[in-house]
Amino acid sequence: MPTYEYKCTKCSHQFEAVQKMTDNPLARCPECRCKIKRLIGAGAGVIFKGSGFYTTDYRSDSYKKGAESEKKSSGDDSASSDGGKSSGDSKPKKDSGASSSDGSNSSGKKKPTP
DSSP: OOEEEEEETTTOOEEEEEOOTTSOOOOBOTTTOOBEEEEOOOOOOOOOOSTTOOTTTTOOHHHHHHHHHHHHHHHHHHHHHHTTOOOSOOSOOOOOOOOOTTSBOTTSOBOOOO
16 A cells, blocks of 8 residues: 655644545644645655566666676687686684584684573
């Protein structure tokens, strides 16, 4: 359900109300019971999900050309250094804090028994 924003014409109290699209607009301020006016809101941002919706789909031609030339120049360096293959895991693995078989965790301290 959409959120509508209202403002009182007398006391300038501003508030939001969640209403169905088919509901009638509110007419009175909850503070002073005077007339209110529904404001034009920005609404929710559009989010495209699923295949085919990428942030790079609508880039300018100059951006695409620059990215392509950068990709070509960096592609030559990586192909010679590791044969064009990458593991895809460039971040170091974080310690999960898992305990070993002797009951101590990675810091060497014993886990307290409940």
